[in-house]
Amino acid sequence: MTGGLDDRAPVAIVGAGLIGAGWAAVFTAAGLEVRAFDPEPARLASLRARVRPLRTALKKLQPVRRGRLVLATSLVEAVGGARLVQENAPEKLAVKRALFAAIEAAADPATVIASSTSALLWSDMALEMSRPERLLVAHPFNPVHLIPLVELFTPDPALAAHAEAFYTALGKRPVRLRREMPGHIAGRLAAALWREAVHLVGEGVASVADIDAALVEGPGLRWAVQGAHLSYHLGGGAGGIADYLDHLGPSQERRWATLGQPRLDGEMRDRLTEGVDEEAGGRSVAELEAERDAALVELMRARRKAVR
């Protein structure tokens, strides 16, 4: 695998659900030939129609080439001759292991197998592979066609460098993990924040909608510009994070000690569901997705204009 897009060999998508459709939009937009396979024929048959609006949205952010989307009739047809297989199967270790065995049997020995897994570890998935050194974790973030982040993990520095060049050439922002970690980085940060958001609902501090508003109109807005570490650096004044830690480190540790540890039990399920219903105000998940994506496009265009 060469890192960038000089290698025009096809890429394969295995698993054509929400994540697979997002990848199909990204890969075809770069002008690549994409061979998609899904064991569920209806899901594969609807793929082209689901990819089209994603490409339309992406066009507002970057040049979108025609590419080529081939619906493969078998796994063998999809992965044979592919430079890279982007796997988007269910998050079950046994499913992934069986799938990787099938892919290895059908693909060229040099083909990179990139897993979109959000929850599984590279070392668990690689365990039964005949050529584990070709396995890459390449986890995108929803909505896959718009959000730049791709979290990469492989113990092989050469594959990591190549993968970084490949996803960068697609317009993505890869972040390499030095050590594997369940949930990678972004999923863990999101889980940590949501745990406290759930705790605040449980404690009756504010409604689901108001807690979301506090995030979107406060730190969320700021985190679209600068990360958490840099935010505390700026919170330290001219002396930066060193001053922050010297003066406010102890109070931050005391704050951490008060953070909640809620359970997602039946009562919490009801409170969250009712609260989200109120926040959605009759808008369906599809409508909320469309709103989110339209806003993301505008925000990403604006970020580019700003001094970074």
Next chain:
Amino acid sequence: MTGGLDDRAPVAIVGAGLIGAGWAAVFTAAGLEVRAFDPEPARLASLRARVRPLRTALKKLQPVRRGRLVLATSLVEAVGGARLVQENAPEKLAVKRALFAAIEAAADPATVIASSTSALLWSDMALEMSRPERLLVAHPFNPVHLIPLVELFTPDPALAAHAEAFYTALGKRPVRLRREMPGHIAGRLAAALWREAVHLVGEGVASVADIDAALVEGPGLRWAVQGAHLSYHLGGGAGGIADYLDHLGPSQERRWATLGQPRLDGEMRDRLTEGVDEEAGGRSVAELEAERDAALVELMRARRKAVR
């Protein structure tokens, strides 16, 4: 206090540091007369010069009226006749209590005392006041002149409603807490996320800069559009949060159990400081603030354009 801006009586700012300057920009932009006082003469003397660029930035987002900024020579001069006193003193309970006693002695009985406190509780601050019912927590979020969020707490529903109308009329997005909580909402969400971000640094998963990049190019970008609860709602597919909780609630609880509990000890201080230095790449705190503010302005303009 009438809720909106019909009452043109002056507002007072007590404490003219970073937060006070932000409020001065916001209040004067609404055309109000602002009387500012700070026990440190140099801080007061520099206030006008520090407010000017904040008003210039704000002008890119909303009409900015001239207003009037008066540097008061005493606390009595600042708060006498004010409809509302926005207090931005150091986060020490004894300091706030003494200050509130002095304000109560000098202000009209009906004057609202609004505290910008990020860490203290209403009930602790109100304890020694002669008219505690006029105390309001009104916590802004840095940078105060740009970030819409203002977290409000008072046990008095009438004062809460009036305060909500007042800060809304200033162009802010107030969020009312039903119950007081140390750190309110946004500070707790930020603390929860940062705790995990610090843990990932400690575990060597990625650099400070890469963890910040994963946030800014991933969930941070999304949280500028939709909150955490709504994000998990969309993560549940067409069935929304109820489906998410039914299918992925248990795995979310398992993820929560793996989140880190780092200490901000000397070793961590060094790692964070070195990592932030690397991320800042020679840019000073002032330069990073200017970049942040320029980007925030563009993002907020873009959000308005998008379907919300």
